[in-house]
């Protein structure tokens with residue numbers, strides 16, 4: 633894919649959302665840093681005095697010195713302290729002005745981390761809230777959000793917003809990477825392409841897989857988006873279930889996934905003012921265009937002995953010794969056809985593919 637310098641900050645900080653009151657939080661106690669090297673040698677004391685919050689920008693600055701945040705407003709404005717996994721991407725990737733220096737601070741901090749973790753184990757009263765410390769139940773809860781293909785785990789159907797509102801949220805948080813209409817931007821994946829998954833000519837580049845032509849379930853699309861996007865702060869509180877549903881609706885609309893069919897068999901599309909909630913999402917779940925191509929592979933696992941030379945008839949073709957007679961061999965003993973055989977025999981156009989991602 634591409635090189636993304638990303639640092640996952642395990643910030644188990646209990647402070648409130650960045651930019652709000654957390655920014656004004658002062659060090660609870662001022663332990664004078666003893667700076668006799670790259671960082672304050674009494675850092676354990678400083679962390680302890682600050683309730684273990686060693687990813688707090690003020691604590692970082694106290695330990696690493698004034699320049700630690702590289703002249704920026706401070707770390708806390710950049711991170712979402714409520715989100716235990718806060719991403720940072722290289723500026724060169726997304727053009728944002730928030731990269732590299734943030735990456736450097738935790739890098740330097742990993743040195744401090746080792747002994748902080750040791751100290752944590754040796755001292756029952758010391759709780760270091762940062763790298764390597766046991767994850768809190770509350771933090772786990774934030775990620776215990778799986779939605780199954782059958783819709784289990786979806787938010788209550790009172791939660792949602794119109795497709796149009798969802799589009800506005802999408803444009804704000806997703807469009808810079810995926811394009812306003814899901815056409816893709818800056819080399820990131822398109823989320824809506826008007827392409828058939830089957831290339832008409834084997835020499836053509838493999839078609840691009842995307843939501844409309846590839847994803848099997850809208851329920852898992854929602855799940856994926858909520859747990860992974862936007863790239864730097866997935867499962868973001870400022871988007872919320874409501875926003876994630878709206879965004880999903882917008883992407884589904886961009887892919888022309890029907891909401892149902894009328895009496896004449898014409899597909900019904902999502903309207904801009906459709907209130908997109910779990911119920912609508914699940915209606916669409918059965919109309920995902922490529923769903924039928926996802927199936928359970930019931931073939932038994934067989935460990936055959938390999939034969940390349942002087943093979944007995946039983947090991948050639950369909951078992952009768954004719955190397956060309958493998959037509960019958962495509963079927964399992966119970967008559968089930970084997971996967972993809974027509975394509976491999978060039979009897980059908982080549983199968984699915986993906987452009988270089």
Ligand code: HEC
Nearest residue numbers: 726805806809810820821823841842843857861862863879
């Ligand atoms: C900083 C750029 C960036 C932003 C912003 C972003 N994404 Fe992504 N998105 C990516 C990257 C990179 C991938 C590929 C991730 C991978 O394959 O691991 C991806 C993958 C996806 C996919 C899977 C596509 C597929 O078919 O495999 C979906 C769906 C998606 N993003 C939706 C969203 C939504 C919705 C938002 C806004 C809430 C969003 N993204 C914000 C970069 C971004």
